[in-house]
Amino acid sequence: MSGEASIMWMLTQAATARGAAADGAGDAVESVVYEIGRLHQFDNQRLAIAIAAAAAMAIAAVAWHLYRRDTVEISRPVGIVLALLRWAALAGLFVFFLGIERHTTRQMVHNSQVLVLVDVSQSMGLADGNEMKEGNHSSRLDEVVSALRDSQFIDDLRRTHDVDIARFDEDSQPVVSLSKIDATTANTTTAQIAGNPDGKTADQINADWLAELQPRGTETRLGQTLLDSLRQYRGAPLAGVVVISDGAQNAGVDPSVALAAAKAARVPIYTIGVGSTQPKRNVALSDLILPARAFPGDTLNVTGYVLASGYTGQLMGIELHRRRAEEPAGSGSLIASDRIVIGGDGEIVSVSFDIEPDEPGTFVYQLRIAAPDDDGNPRDNLREAEMDVVDRQTRVLLFASGPMREYQFLRDQLHRDKTMTVDILLQTAQPGVS
Numbered sequence: 001m002s003g004e005a006s007i008m009w010m011l012t013q014a015a016t017a018r019g020a021a022a023d024g025a026g027d028a029v030e031s032v033v034y035e036i037g038r039l040h041q042f043d044n045q046r047l048a049i050a051i052a053a054a055a056a057m058a059i060a061a062v063a064w065h066l067y068r069r070d071t072v073e074i075s076r077p078v079g080i081v082l083a084l085l086r087w088a089a090l091a092g093l094f095v096f097f098l099g100i101e102r103h104t105t106r107q108m109v110h111n112s113q114v115l116v117l118v119d120v121s122q123s124m125g126l127a128d129g130n131e132m133k134e135g136n137h138s139s140r141l142d143e144v145v146s147a148l149r150d151s152q153f154i155d156d157l158r159r160t161h162d163v164d165i166a167r168f169d170e171d172s173q174p175v176v177s178l179s180k181i182d183a184t185t186a187n188t189t190t191a192q193i194a195g196n197p198d199g200k201t202a203d204q205i206n207a208d209w210l211a212e213l214q215p216r217g218t219e220t221r222l223g224q225t226l227l228d229s230l231r232q233y234r235g236a237p238l239a240g241v242v243v244i245s246d247g248a249q250n251a252g253v254d255p256s257v258a259l260a261a262a263k264a265a266r267v268p269i270y271t272i273g274v275g276s277t278q279p280k281r282n283v284a285l286s287d288l289i290l291p292a293r294a295f296p297g298d299t300l301n302v303t304g305y306v307l308a309s310g311y312t313g314q315l316m317g318i319e320l321h322r323r324r325a326e327e328p329a330g331s332g333s334l335i336a337s338d339r340i341v342i343g344g345d346g347e348i349v350s351v352s353f354d355i356e357p358d359e360p361g362t363f364v365y366q367l368r369i370a371a372p373d374d375d376g377n378p379r380d381n382l383r384e385a386e387m388d389v390v391d392r393q394t395r396v397l398l399f400a401s402g403p404m405r406e407y408q409f410l411r412d413q414l415h416r417d418k419t420m421t422v423d424i425l426l427q428t429a430q431p432g433v434s
Contacts, residue, residue: 037099112239119245125215168225169217176209221252281310284380309345317370325362360391
């Protein structure tokens with residue numbers, strides 16, 4: 001089974017599992033509830049109810065005693081009327097004492113939500129060995145994007161839930177929120193897509209958010225991302241979390257902590273693994289950082305980051321080349337080299353060089369690593385970055401009241417610096433001295 005086909009099969013299984021917890025949306029329901037406010041003043045409400053019942057019986061007994069005492073010399077009908085009036089007055093006082101309150105409750109039923117987390121760390125930009133041998137150079141993330149685009153996974157989820165899609169590496173960032181669609185609607189219309197003020201079609205929306213899934217981060221904080229997501233959706237009808245990742249966590253909270261929190265919140269987590277089942281050997285230059293602009297003669301630091309798996313502890317050579325932007329790729333000259341020790345699987349190793357550009361112009365710096373012959377993806381063994389070297393002088397105005405010692409020292413220092421153009425204004429000098 002190819003990588004993309006296996007991902008689509010797992011997506012189908014995850015969507016089927018989530019369908020069992022369907023949670024629909026309905027209209028608001030209003031209900032009126034009457035409560036005895038006096039009971040809220042007691043910690044033990046059963047005791048308060050017993051006291052109220054005893055008081056009611058005592059009031060009835062008092063009314064009956066007064067009726068028997070006052071109706072000896074009057075007719076029976078008049079006595080009954082007087083007794084009813086007393087009972088009504090005492091009952092009114094008793095009801096007033098209870099403090100009966102009327103509450104209107106409005107119940108809103110919201111769609112359940114499913115969160116889909118997609119790993120966009122740089123390890124997801126690697127291509128697996130089996131696919132490389134078959135001539136397929138797509139990365140792990142390319143296979144995920146193809147599976148999400150070509151399968152019905154998202155649409156199946158949206159038949160019963162609102163779907164939020166987010167990417168994560170060092171931190172998580174939302175990508176798109178898709179609202180629930182009608183079960184009879186196979187093709188999503190523009191009006192059914194949440195947050196679509198531009199009136200884009202469903203295909204345009206899908207193309208936009210799929211384009212956001214690009215490998216970029218140097219860290220994979222899976223456990224921290226899950227914890228943050230559970231906090232963010234606390235109190236929301238979160239039906240589940242689907243995690244699509246190669247599982248190569250290298251920083252942050254251990255995922256077991258997030259799993260315990262999800263279990264306590266009764267939120268199921270479905271994981272979809274991406275990548276080859278065989279151990280992969282690959283070394284890659286994940287990033288190259290250098291200033292975008294510099295001046296001739298400046299001392300600059302160029303830093304590269306190496307990400308490898310399967311070569312722990314091996315020594316590899318790394319070179320820094322430079323060429324002008326107008327020169328063809330592959331040309332240029334070697335300006336620095338070094339040897340580094342490869343770290344553990346998924347560990348980022350940095351290498352840095354100090355350079356001094358000596359002439360103005362636009363230059364392309366290329367970092368290359370001498371990878372072994374069994375490297376899984378030779379395409380990621382170099383990185384390029386561009387830098388502008390500008391020959392521009394800094395203009396300085398030296399203002400002083402007279403030729404004091406500090407003034408003379410600073411004037412000489414600025415005069416010797418070829419990057420400075422100095423104008424001098426002495427208040428005690430004759431006009432034209434500057």
